[in-house]
Amino acid sequence: MSDNTNKTVEKSQLWKMRHSAEHVLMFAMKRLGYDFKMAMGPATDDGFYFDFELLSGSISEDDFEKIETEMQNIIAMDLPISREEISSEAANKLFADNHYKQDWIKEASSRGDTLTIYWLGTPNSPDSFVDLCAGPHVESTGKIGSISLLSIAGAYWRGDENNTMLTRIYGTAFENQTQLDTYLADIEFKQQNDHRVLGKKLDLFAFSDMVGKGFVMYTPKGTIIKNELKNALVSISKKYGVQEVNIPHMAKIDLYKTSGHAEKFADELFTVKTHYGDEFVLKPVNCPHHTQIYASLKRSYKDLPIRYIESTQQHRDEKPGAIGGLNRTRSFEVDDGHTFCTPDQIKQEVINTIKIIEEFYTGLGMWGNHWVSLSYRDDAKP
Numbered sequence: 434m435s436d437n438t439n440k441t442v443e444k445s446q447l448w449k450m451r452h453s454a455e456h457v458l459m460f461a462m463k464r465l466g467y468d469f470k471m472a473m474g475p476a477t478d479d480g481f482y483f484d485f486e487l488l489s490g491s492i493s494e495d496d497f498e499k500i501e502t503e504m505q506n507i508i509a510m511d512l513p514i515s516r517e518e519i520s521s522e523a524a525n526k527l528f529a530d531n532h533y534k535q536d537w538i539k540e541a542s543s544r545g546d547t548l549t550i551y552w553l554g555t556p557n558s559p560d561s562f563v564d565l566c567a568g569p570h571v572e573s574t575g576k577i578g579s580i581s582l583l584s585i586a587g588a589y590w591r592g593d594e595n596n597t598m599l600t601r602i603y604g605t606a607f608e609n610q611t612q613l614d615t616y617l618a619d620i621e622f623k624q625q626n627d628h629r630v631l632g633k634k635l636d637l638f639a640f641s642d643m644v645g646k647g648f649v650m651y652t653p654k655g656t657i658i659k660n661e662l663k664n665a666l667v668s669i670s671k672k673y674g675v676q677e678v679n680i681p682h683m684a685k686i687d688l689y690k691t692s693g694h695a696e697k698f699a700d701e702l703f704t705v706k707t708h709y710g711d712e713f714v715l716k717p718v719n720c721p722h723h724t725q726i727y728a729s730l731k732r733s734y735k736d737l738p739i740r741y742i743e744s745t746q747q748h749r750d751e752k753p754g755a756i757g758g759l760n761r762t763r764s765f766e767v768d769d770g771h772t773f774c775t776p777d778q779i780k781q782e783v784i785n786t787i788k789i790i791e792e793f794y795t796g797l798g799m800w801g802n803h804w805v806s807l808s809y810r811d812d813a814k815p
Contacts, residue, residue, distance in 0.1 A: 446571070447608065452476035453514060453570040454504070454580050454606040458483050460553050460562035461503035467492065471564060472533040472590060472599050479616075480605030484588050486533070487600050497582040504580055511575030512554045516568055519548050524565060533590065534565050579613040580606045583620070587754075594752055629758040638759070647756040647763035659766070663744040666768050669792050673785045675740040675770060680722040682746060683713045692721040701749045715748035723771040738774035738782055745769065783807065 455474045458481075462469065468490055474483035519527070521542045527550070528534035541548055551570055554561035571577060582604040590596035607613040632638045637655035644650065651659055667677060683705065689695040694717060695702065703715040716722065723741050732739070748764050755761050772782050787805050794800040 447606075448476050449569050449571050450577050450608070451481045451606045452566075452568070453574065454577050454604065455481040455483050456514075456551065456553055456562065456564060456566070456570070457504050457507050457574055457577065457580070458500070458582070458602065458604060459485075459564065460507055461500050463562060464507075465500065465503055469600075470531055470533065473537070480583065480603060482601050482603045484590070484599045484601045486597060492585070492600065492602075494582075494585055501580065501582055507553070508574045508577050508580070511573050513552075513573050514570045515552045515556060516570070517550050517552065517556065519550050521548060524548050524550070527563070528565060536591075537565055578606055578608045579610045580604060581613055581617060589754060592752070592755075594754055627758075632759070645763070646753055647751055647761070649759060649762055649764070663768065665796060666789075666793050667742060667744070669789050669796075670740075670742050670770065673740070673789060674738070675742045675789075678723065678726055678741045678743050680716070680719060680726070680743065680745065682748070683715055684722060686712045686714050688721045688725070689714055689717075692718075694718060694721070698749075701751070703748050703750050717747055717749045719743060719745060719747065719767075719769045720771060723769075727773050732773075734775055738772055738778050740770065740772045740782075742768065742770040 452475070455476065459471060459474070462485075468488045470486040470488060472484040472486060474481060474485075521538055524538045525535055528538070538548065546567075548565070549567060550563050551566045551568060552561055552563050553574060556563070582602060584603045586601050586603070587598050588601040590599055605613070605616060607616060632655070635654065636652050637658065638649050638651050640646075640649060667675075671677075686695055686704065689702070695714070698717060701717060703717075705713045705715065707713070723743075726741065727739060744766060746764055746766050751761055751763050756763065759765075770786070772786075774782050790805060791800055791803075794803070
């Protein structure tokens, strides 16, 4: 999703409603006597979540019913939600016993951001709630609509496995119960048709602790499907003058130093050192290899455009906590293409790429009201 689309989502009433619902969740847990330390919790495209450190006791999905009831009570109270700017000194004092909030305060202050807090209820009153937050929010809790808590999981602070493991509660909010019920029914359908469930049931792919977490193995049935998809895409691409290439799974680290991947993605690289002192990298991307194929011969502008496609493995040392099913693995196959062309050929090449995408998904019966997002180089952050 493009930055502009994200900004639109963040400014929408639904996004603000979900953000406020996350604060109501924290307030409800506080009112119910849960002993916890707040970490962070944003709104998302389809709901919200709240990360916290549980200091004593326990919490599970069995608690959701009473927490939701308390959240609904707070919503019914229609408490005002107010914004207040605060200095870093005052913020550190307010959250003196919370090192998670102090981390955010330090980070925001270093960027020169204006620090803000949001109150639920009358500020500084005994039965009010406050949290460090950039906002925005709805005007009062009564504008939140229908809410539901969805699941509970673990999450490392700031996504770093070296940090404290926190508890995360996922939830969502919609303008009315009908919209919420439709969303919950959709979630149930997706859970019943989860690719991990279907993959095992239909004998399409497998994982093994002996092989390692995040390394998928395709069974004969799964391999047939994978190859048919690959062949279909290559066949469509060839109609647009795209040529197949094939590259090795490794390259000298010098290639990735030149491309910038070695510096920017050092933590995600699988490195291999030979007995002879050479250092290689299991390729995390295919772009540098394809550029070397192009650079292997002298080219004229008359040769352009030159289009490559390849279905090949990529390897990335993902964090164990981020690995799950086929969504995030350490070794995965992608259909990757690169085009070398003149500036005045770019528009038509982009159009051709979109046509390939549309024809491929139409053949699968999956193309409908879709849109394609185009990303391009940011000269300020190359």
